[in-house]
Amino acid sequence: MAEKLREDFAPPQADVEAAALAMEAFARSHSSDGRRVVLITSGGTKVPLESRTVRFLDNFSSGRRGAASAEYFLRAGYAVIFLHRHRSMYPYSRRYSAINWLDALRLLPATAPGQGEPRVEAEQRHLPGIVQVLQDYHSMRESGRLLPIEFNTLSDYLHLLLAAARALNPLGSSAMFYLAAAVSDFYIPASEMPEHKIQSSSGPLQITMKMVPKMLSPLVKDWAPKAFVISFKLETNPQILIERAHKALDTYRHQVVVANILDTLRTCVVIVTSNDEANLSITNEEDRSGVEIEEKIIEDLTLRHKHFIEQSDSN
Ligand code: 9Z3
Numbered sequence: 001m002a003e004k005l006r007e008d009f010a011p012p013q014a015d016v017e018a019a020a021l022a023m024e025a026f027a028r029s030h031s032s033d034g035r036r037v038v039l040i041t042s043g044g045t046k047v048p049l050e051s052r053t054v055r056f057l058d059n060f061s062s063g064r065r066g067a068a069s070a071e072y073f074l075r076a077g078y079a080v081i082f083l084h085r086h087r088s089m090y091p092y093s094r095r096y097s098a099i100n101w102l103d104a105l106r107l108l109p110a111t112a113p114g115q116g117e118p119r120v121e122a123e124q125r126h127l128p129g130i131v132q133v134l135q136d137y138h139s140m141r142e143s144g145r146l147l148p149i150e151f152n153t154l155s156d157y158l159h160l161l162l163a164a165a166r167a168l169n170p171l172g173s174s175a176m177f178y179l180a181a182a183v184s185d186f187y188i189p190a191s192e193m194p195e196h197k198i199q200s201s202s203g204p205l206q207i208t209m210k211m212v213p214k215m216l217s218p219l220v221k222d223w224a225p226k227a228f229v230i231s232f233k234l235e236t237n238p239q240i241l242i243e244r245a246h247k248a249l250d251t252y253r254h255q256v257v258v259a260n261i262l263d264t265l266r267t268c269v270v271i272v273t274s275n276d277e278a279n280l281s282i283t284n285e286e287d288r289s290g291v292e293i294e295e296k297i298i299e300d301l302t303l304r305h306k307h308f309i310e311q312s313d314s315n
Pocket of ligand 1: 042043044060061062063064065066179180182183231232233234235260
Protein backbone atom coordinates (compact mmCIF):
# COMPACT_ATOMS: atom_id res chain seq x y z
CA MET A 1 0.00 0.00 0.00
CA ALA A 2 2.82 2.42 0.87
CA GLU A 3 4.18 1.85 -2.64
CA LYS A 4 0.77 2.41 -4.25
CA LEU A 5 0.43 5.68 -2.37
CA ARG A 6 3.83 6.78 -3.65
CA GLU A 7 2.96 5.87 -7.25
CA ASP A 8 -0.57 7.27 -7.48
CA PHE A 9 -0.56 10.35 -5.29
CA ALA A 10 1.40 13.54 -5.27
CA PRO A 11 3.95 13.47 -2.41
CA PRO A 12 2.34 14.52 0.88
CA GLN A 13 2.69 18.14 1.94
CA ALA A 14 2.70 17.14 5.60
CA ASP A 15 5.88 16.09 7.39
CA VAL A 16 4.81 12.47 7.69
CA GLU A 17 8.09 11.28 9.23
CA ALA A 18 7.93 13.80 12.08
CA ALA A 19 4.27 12.96 12.68
CA ALA A 20 5.05 9.23 12.70
CA LEU A 21 7.73 9.70 15.36
CA ALA A 22 5.42 11.88 17.47
CA MET A 23 2.58 9.33 17.23
CA GLU A 24 4.88 6.40 18.13
CA ALA A 25 6.25 8.20 21.20
CA PHE A 26 2.75 9.30 22.27
CA ALA A 27 1.29 5.80 21.90
CA ARG A 28 4.22 4.16 23.71
CA SER A 29 4.15 6.54 26.64
CA HIS A 30 0.37 6.43 27.22
CA SER A 31 0.12 2.70 26.81
CA SER A 32 2.93 2.15 29.33
CA ASP A 33 0.85 4.26 31.75
CA GLY A 34 -2.01 1.80 31.16
CA ARG A 35 -4.11 4.21 29.13
CA ARG A 36 -6.19 3.36 26.06
CA VAL A 37 -5.36 5.31 22.93
CA VAL A 38 -7.81 6.36 20.23
CA LEU A 39 -7.01 7.70 16.79
CA ILE A 40 -9.77 10.05 15.62
CA THR A 41 -9.86 11.13 11.99
CA SER A 42 -11.85 14.27 11.36
CA GLY A 43 -12.92 16.65 8.62
CA GLY A 44 -13.25 16.42 4.85
CA THR A 45 -10.54 15.99 2.23
CA LYS A 46 -9.54 18.18 -0.65
CA VAL A 47 -8.75 16.45 -3.97
CA PRO A 48 -6.78 18.56 -6.45
CA LEU A 49 -7.79 18.66 -10.13
CA GLU A 50 -4.51 20.25 -11.30
CA SER A 51 -0.89 19.77 -10.07
CA ARG A 52 -0.48 23.53 -9.66
CA THR A 53 -3.79 23.49 -7.92
CA VAL A 54 -6.37 26.17 -8.58
CA ARG A 55 -9.40 23.89 -8.34
CA PHE A 56 -10.22 20.95 -6.14
CA LEU A 57 -13.09 18.65 -5.14
CA ASP A 58 -14.19 19.02 -1.53
CA ASN A 59 -17.03 17.88 0.73
CA PHE A 60 -19.27 19.28 3.44
CA SER A 61 -17.62 17.85 6.57
CA SER A 62 -16.94 20.52 9.19
CA GLY A 63 -15.03 18.27 11.59
CA ARG A 64 -17.52 18.86 14.36
CA ARG A 65 -18.17 15.15 14.95
CA GLY A 66 -14.46 14.43 15.36
CA ALA A 67 -13.71 17.49 17.52
CA ALA A 68 -16.65 16.89 19.87
CA SER A 69 -15.81 13.19 20.10
CA ALA A 70 -12.22 14.02 21.05
CA GLU A 71 -13.49 15.94 24.09
CA TYR A 72 -15.66 13.03 25.24
CA PHE A 73 -12.86 10.49 24.75
CA LEU A 74 -10.54 12.72 26.80
CA ARG A 75 -13.20 12.94 29.49
CA ALA A 76 -13.41 9.12 29.47
CA GLY A 77 -9.65 8.93 30.18
CA TYR A 78 -8.35 8.06 26.71
CA ALA A 79 -5.25 9.49 25.11
CA VAL A 80 -6.30 10.94 21.74
CA ILE A 81 -4.46 11.32 18.45
CA PHE A 82 -6.57 13.86 16.58
CA LEU A 83 -5.84 13.52 12.85
CA HIS A 84 -7.79 16.43 11.44
CA ARG A 85 -8.04 18.56 8.40
CA HIS A 86 -6.30 21.92 8.65
CA ARG A 87 -8.79 24.58 9.84
CA SER A 88 -11.61 22.13 10.49
CA MET A 89 -13.19 22.20 13.95
CA TYR A 90 -10.88 21.66 16.91
CA PRO A 91 -11.71 20.30 20.38
CA TYR A 92 -12.90 23.01 22.82
CA SER A 93 -12.43 25.98 20.48
CA ARG A 94 -15.08 24.43 18.17
CA ARG A 95 -17.74 25.89 20.45
CA TYR A 96 -16.77 29.37 19.33
CA SER A 97 -16.05 28.66 15.68
CA ALA A 98 -19.02 30.77 14.53
CA ILE A 99 -18.40 33.88 16.62
CA ASN A 100 -16.74 37.07 15.54
CA TRP A 101 -13.98 37.43 18.13
CA LEU A 102 -13.83 41.17 17.68
CA ASP A 103 -17.39 41.40 19.09
CA ALA A 104 -16.38 39.29 22.09
CA LEU A 105 -13.35 41.41 23.03
CA ARG A 106 -13.30 44.85 24.61
CA LEU A 107 -10.48 47.37 24.73
CA LEU A 108 -9.82 48.84 28.17
CA PRO A 109 -7.72 51.94 28.60
CA ALA A 110 -4.28 51.57 30.20
CA THR A 111 -4.47 51.64 34.03
CA ALA A 112 -3.12 55.18 34.24
CA PRO A 113 -2.82 57.76 31.45
CA GLY A 114 0.43 57.31 29.54
CA GLN A 115 1.23 54.03 31.30
CA GLY A 116 1.53 50.81 29.29
CA GLU A 117 -0.68 49.43 26.53
CA PRO A 118 -4.50 49.34 26.57
CA ARG A 119 -5.75 45.98 27.89
CA VAL A 120 -8.07 43.49 26.20
CA GLU A 121 -10.92 41.82 28.05
CA ALA A 122 -13.36 39.12 26.89
CA GLU A 123 -17.09 39.66 27.35
CA GLN A 124 -18.50 36.43 28.69
CA ARG A 125 -21.97 36.99 27.27
CA HIS A 126 -20.50 36.46 23.79
CA LEU A 127 -18.77 33.25 24.91
CA PRO A 128 -21.35 30.90 26.45
CA GLY A 129 -19.84 28.34 28.83
CA ILE A 130 -16.35 29.80 28.47
CA VAL A 131 -15.28 29.23 32.10
CA GLN A 132 -15.94 25.48 31.96
CA VAL A 133 -14.47 25.20 28.46
CA LEU A 134 -11.26 26.97 29.52
CA GLN A 135 -10.96 24.77 32.62
CA ASP A 136 -11.39 21.60 30.53
CA TYR A 137 -9.00 22.87 27.86
CA HIS A 138 -6.21 23.72 30.30
CA SER A 139 -6.58 20.51 32.26
CA MET A 140 -6.39 18.56 28.98
CA ARG A 141 -3.24 20.54 27.98
CA GLU A 142 -1.59 19.75 31.31
CA SER A 143 -2.43 16.05 31.05
CA GLY A 144 -0.66 15.79 27.66
CA ARG A 145 -3.37 13.42 26.43
CA LEU A 146 -4.14 15.13 23.11
CA LEU A 147 -1.82 14.89 20.11
CA PRO A 148 -3.12 16.97 17.19
CA ILE A 149 -1.86 16.04 13.70
CA GLU A 150 -2.98 18.03 10.65
CA PHE A 151 -3.64 17.02 7.07
CA ASN A 152 -4.39 19.17 4.07
CA THR A 153 -4.69 16.96 1.02
CA LEU A 154 -6.04 13.47 0.46
CA SER A 155 -2.45 12.30 -0.01
CA ASP A 156 -1.49 13.70 3.43
CA TYR A 157 -4.44 11.93 5.00
CA LEU A 158 -3.63 8.53 3.48
CA HIS A 159 0.06 8.66 4.42
CA LEU A 160 -0.69 9.86 7.96
CA LEU A 161 -3.34 7.17 8.52
CA LEU A 162 -0.81 4.50 7.55
CA ALA A 163 1.75 6.05 9.93
CA ALA A 164 -0.85 6.20 12.73
CA ALA A 165 -1.79 2.55 12.23
CA ARG A 166 1.87 1.55 12.51
CA ALA A 167 2.22 3.61 15.68
CA LEU A 168 -0.85 2.04 17.31
CA ASN A 169 -0.36 -1.56 16.20
CA PRO A 170 1.92 -2.45 19.17
CA LEU A 171 -0.95 -1.53 21.54
CA GLY A 172 -3.09 -4.45 20.31
CA SER A 173 -6.72 -4.38 21.44
CA SER A 174 -6.30 -1.29 23.64
CA ALA A 175 -5.97 0.88 20.51
CA MET A 176 -9.12 2.23 18.93
CA PHE A 177 -9.59 3.72 15.45
CA TYR A 178 -12.52 6.13 15.17
CA LEU A 179 -12.66 7.01 11.48
CA ALA A 180 -15.07 9.95 11.31
CA ALA A 181 -13.34 11.88 8.52
CA ALA A 182 -15.30 12.20 5.28
CA VAL A 183 -12.65 10.94 2.90
CA SER A 184 -13.11 11.39 -0.82
CA ASP A 185 -13.94 8.21 -2.72
CA PHE A 186 -12.48 9.65 -5.93
CA TYR A 187 -9.18 11.17 -7.03
CA ILE A 188 -7.10 11.86 -10.12
CA PRO A 189 -3.78 9.94 -10.16
CA ALA A 190 -0.71 12.19 -10.19
CA SER A 191 0.33 10.82 -13.61
CA GLU A 192 -3.04 11.81 -15.18
CA MET A 193 -3.38 15.24 -13.64
CA PRO A 194 -2.92 18.31 -15.85
CA GLU A 195 -0.06 20.47 -14.61
CA HIS A 196 -1.62 23.86 -15.26
CA LYS A 197 -4.99 25.42 -14.59
CA ILE A 198 -7.71 23.77 -16.69
CA GLN A 199 -8.83 26.28 -19.34
CA SER A 200 -12.51 27.12 -19.59
CA SER A 201 -11.91 28.14 -23.22
CA SER A 202 -11.61 24.38 -23.98
CA GLY A 203 -15.36 24.00 -23.32
CA PRO A 204 -17.31 21.92 -20.77
CA LEU A 205 -15.16 19.92 -18.38
CA GLN A 206 -15.16 16.14 -18.42
CA ILE A 207 -12.97 14.36 -15.91
CA THR A 208 -12.56 10.73 -14.99
CA MET A 209 -11.59 10.03 -11.42
CA LYS A 210 -10.26 6.79 -9.96
CA MET A 211 -11.46 5.12 -6.79
CA VAL A 212 -9.43 5.97 -3.70
CA PRO A 213 -7.96 2.74 -2.28
CA LYS A 214 -10.01 1.55 0.71
CA MET A 215 -7.62 1.92 3.63
CA LEU A 216 -9.98 0.09 5.96
CA SER A 217 -9.12 -3.21 4.34
CA PRO A 218 -5.32 -3.22 4.97
CA LEU A 219 -5.87 -1.44 8.31
CA VAL A 220 -8.00 -4.30 9.65
CA LYS A 221 -6.09 -7.13 7.96
CA ASP A 222 -2.47 -6.05 8.22
CA TRP A 223 -1.64 -2.74 9.85
CA ALA A 224 -3.41 -3.07 13.20
CA PRO A 225 -5.25 -6.42 13.16
CA LYS A 226 -5.91 -6.54 16.94
CA ALA A 227 -7.29 -3.01 17.28
CA PHE A 228 -10.92 -1.98 17.85
CA VAL A 229 -11.98 -0.30 14.61
CA ILE A 230 -14.98 1.95 14.04
CA SER A 231 -15.87 3.37 10.65
CA PHE A 232 -18.64 5.81 9.79
CA LYS A 233 -21.23 5.45 7.08
CA LEU A 234 -22.98 8.51 5.74
CA GLU A 235 -26.00 8.30 3.45
CA THR A 236 -28.72 10.68 2.36
CA ASN A 237 -31.29 7.91 1.82
CA PRO A 238 -32.45 6.30 5.12
CA GLN A 239 -33.76 3.24 3.23
CA ILE A 240 -30.29 1.96 2.43
CA LEU A 241 -28.32 3.11 5.49
CA ILE A 242 -28.40 -0.02 7.66
CA GLU A 243 -27.91 -2.39 4.76
CA ARG A 244 -24.83 -0.37 3.65
CA ALA A 245 -23.45 -0.44 7.18
CA HIS A 246 -23.77 -4.25 7.34
CA LYS A 247 -22.18 -4.52 3.92
CA ALA A 248 -19.17 -2.54 5.18
CA LEU A 249 -18.87 -4.84 8.22
CA ASP A 250 -19.04 -7.93 5.99
CA THR A 251 -16.45 -6.54 3.61
CA TYR A 252 -13.89 -5.17 6.04
CA ARG A 253 -14.57 -7.37 9.08
CA HIS A 254 -14.05 -4.59 11.59
CA GLN A 255 -16.04 -4.14 14.79
CA VAL A 256 -18.48 -1.21 14.46
CA VAL A 257 -20.07 1.09 11.91
CA VAL A 258 -21.62 4.32 13.14
CA ALA A 259 -24.36 4.98 10.59
CA ASN A 260 -25.79 8.46 10.04
CA ILE A 261 -28.05 10.35 7.65
CA LEU A 262 -27.00 13.76 6.42
CA ASP A 263 -30.23 15.53 7.52
CA THR A 264 -30.20 14.17 11.08
CA LEU A 265 -26.53 13.66 11.80
CA ARG A 266 -26.51 15.86 14.93
CA THR A 267 -29.45 14.11 16.58
CA CYS A 268 -29.50 10.41 15.58
CA VAL A 269 -27.01 7.68 14.76
CA VAL A 270 -27.20 3.91 14.67
CA ILE A 271 -24.37 1.87 16.16
CA VAL A 272 -24.19 -1.19 13.92
CA THR A 273 -22.23 -4.36 14.68
CA SER A 274 -22.47 -7.77 13.01
CA ASN A 275 -25.06 -8.85 15.58
CA ASP A 276 -26.86 -5.76 16.79
CA GLU A 277 -28.10 -2.28 15.96
CA ALA A 278 -28.44 0.36 18.66
CA ASN A 279 -30.25 3.63 17.99
CA LEU A 280 -28.87 6.66 19.78
CA SER A 281 -30.71 9.94 19.67
CA ILE A 282 -31.05 13.32 21.29
CA THR A 283 -34.48 14.44 22.45
CA ASN A 284 -35.63 18.03 21.86
CA GLU A 285 -35.19 18.73 25.54
CA GLU A 286 -31.66 17.32 25.59
CA ASP A 287 -30.88 19.39 22.52
CA ARG A 288 -32.10 22.55 24.26
CA SER A 289 -29.97 21.84 27.29
CA GLY A 290 -26.86 21.34 25.16
CA VAL A 291 -26.52 17.53 25.29
CA GLU A 292 -24.59 16.33 22.24
CA ILE A 293 -24.99 13.05 20.38
CA GLU A 294 -21.21 12.50 20.57
CA GLU A 295 -21.46 12.11 24.34
CA LYS A 296 -23.80 9.15 23.82
CA ILE A 297 -21.73 7.70 20.98
CA ILE A 298 -18.56 7.75 23.09
CA GLU A 299 -20.31 6.32 26.16
CA ASP A 300 -21.55 3.42 24.03
CA LEU A 301 -18.25 2.81 22.22
CA THR A 302 -15.99 2.97 25.26
CA LEU A 303 -18.13 0.25 26.87
CA ARG A 304 -17.92 -1.89 23.73
CA HIS A 305 -14.16 -1.31 23.64
CA LYS A 306 -13.85 -2.49 27.25
CA HIS A 307 -15.69 -5.74 26.42
CA PHE A 308 -13.58 -6.16 23.29
CA ILE A 309 -10.35 -5.90 25.33
CA GLU A 310 -11.65 -8.37 27.93
CA GLN A 311 -12.57 -10.85 25.19
CA SER A 312 -9.22 -10.41 23.43
CA ASP A 313 -7.40 -10.99 26.73
CA SER A 314 -9.31 -14.19 27.42
CA ASN A 315 -8.48 -15.67 23.98
C1 9Z3 B 1 -19.33 10.60 8.95
O1 9Z3 B 1 -20.30 9.98 8.63
C2 9Z3 B 1 -19.40 11.75 9.97
O2 9Z3 B 1 -20.35 11.49 10.94
C3 9Z3 B 1 -19.71 13.12 9.27
C4 9Z3 B 1 -19.65 14.21 10.35
C5 9Z3 B 1 -18.67 13.41 8.19
C6 9Z3 B 1 -21.10 13.06 8.67
P1 9Z3 B 1 -19.07 16.77 10.45
O3 9Z3 B 1 -17.60 16.57 10.18
O4 9Z3 B 1 -19.84 15.49 9.81
O5 9Z3 B 1 -19.39 16.77 11.93
O6 9Z3 B 1 -19.63 17.97 9.73
N1 9Z3 B 1 -18.09 10.33 8.45
C7 9Z3 B 1 -17.79 9.35 7.45
C8 9Z3 B 1 -18.36 9.71 6.14
C9 9Z3 B 1 -17.85 8.88 5.01
O7 9Z3 B 1 -17.39 9.49 4.09
N2 9Z3 B 1 -17.90 7.57 5.02
C10 9Z3 B 1 -17.60 6.81 3.83
C11 9Z3 B 1 -18.88 6.15 3.39
O8 9Z3 B 1 -19.93 6.43 4.00
C12 9Z3 B 1 -16.47 5.89 4.01
S1 9Z3 B 1 -16.56 4.78 5.34
O9 9Z3 B 1 -18.88 5.41 2.41
